[in-house]
Amino acid sequence: MNVIIRNTSAEASLWAARHIAAKINEKAAKEPGKPFVIGLCTGSTPIETYAELIRMVKAGEVSFKNVISFNMDEYVGLPEDHPESYHSFMHKYLFDHIDEKPENIHILNGNAPDPAAECEAYEKAIEAAGGFDLFLGGVGEDGHIAFNEPFSSLQSRTRVVTLTLDTRIVNSRFFGGDWKQVPAQAMSVGVATVLGAKEVVILAFGGKKARAIKDAIEGPISHYCTLSGMQNHPNGIVVCDEPAVGELKVNSYRYFKAVEEAENL
Numbered sequence: 001m002n003v004i005i006r007n008t009s010a011e012a013s014l015w016a017a018r019h020i021a022a023k024i025n026e027k028a029a030k031e032p033g034k035p036f037v038i039g040l041c042t043g044s045t046p047i048e049t050y051a052e053l054i055r056m057v058k059a060g061e062v063s064f065k066n067v068i069s070f071n072m073d074e075y076v077g078l079p080e081d082h083p084e085s086y087h088s089f090m091h092k093y094l095f096d097h098i099d100e101k102p103e104n105i106h107i108l109n110g111n112a113p114d115p116a117a118e119c120e121a122y123e124k125a126i127e128a129a130g131g132f133d134l135f136l137g138g139v140g141e142d143g144h145i146a147f148n149e150p151f152s153s154l155q156s157r158t159r160v161v162t163l164t165l166d167t168r169i170v171n172s173r174f175f176g177g178d179w180k181q182v183p184a185q186a187m188s189v190g191v192a193t194v195l196g197a198k199e200v201v202i203l204a205f206g207g208k209k210a211r212a213i214k215d216a217i218e219g220p221i222s223h224y225c226t227l228s229g230m231q232n233h234p235n236g237i238v239v240c241d242e243p244a245v246g247e248l249k250v251n252s253y254r255y256f257k258a259v260e261e262a263e264n265l
């Protein structure tokens, strides 16, 4: 696992956006015509990364014309046009401003009449697209990746999940501060779905993520902190601002800084 540390979330977001754009451009050059398959996340964390990607698309530095995306999760039972649905979020912060084809955008339907069939079909669609080139994710304060709450199997695949009270309370800031308004269930790709990507890029900003980052990087691989599953991934990068690495051991911090310095020599 590699850890990129920047002073601020703004700088870390620029790093992530440019990294993603470089990967899209690299595949377009190496395998012309082949789509780039990306996993995308929601939350406050990726907003600046999406803003930079939008700028890059508008400036002609990258194109999403040959990108296929799959979002990682969606609330169950929330109308698609609800302002806090992940459908609304993605259109507002990314899709409405880039050149990705509407038919290449995939988001789980949290109102599907047969939720299990919806989740199964999602896994099949990811496979049919050729699997993920890159998965962009965030992390919950308890170390959850997508909506894989503590004690989700590290072998999990897309399914309906029950949200913990902690997550509903944390996410209540988007629902007028009332945790009861936060849906109790979601559909989420599994830990194994994310880790099946060729590359996984996780963003973590702010001191509230420091414990999750410490557990994921220095702790054991455990379903207690599902992000720790990243330790088994051959190509995982965690992009942090300084507060998010505030709980790492000084030696771990120095190690990751030294690796990045050495690679840039």
Ligand code: GLP
Pocket: 041, 042, 043, 044, 045, 046, 072, 073, 137, 138, 139, 140, 141, 145, 146, 147, 167
């Ligand atoms: C939710 C999402 C996660 C996201 C997390 C952190 O639980 N399901 O995908 O990573 O929130 O959100 P934020 O970026 O707002 O801190």
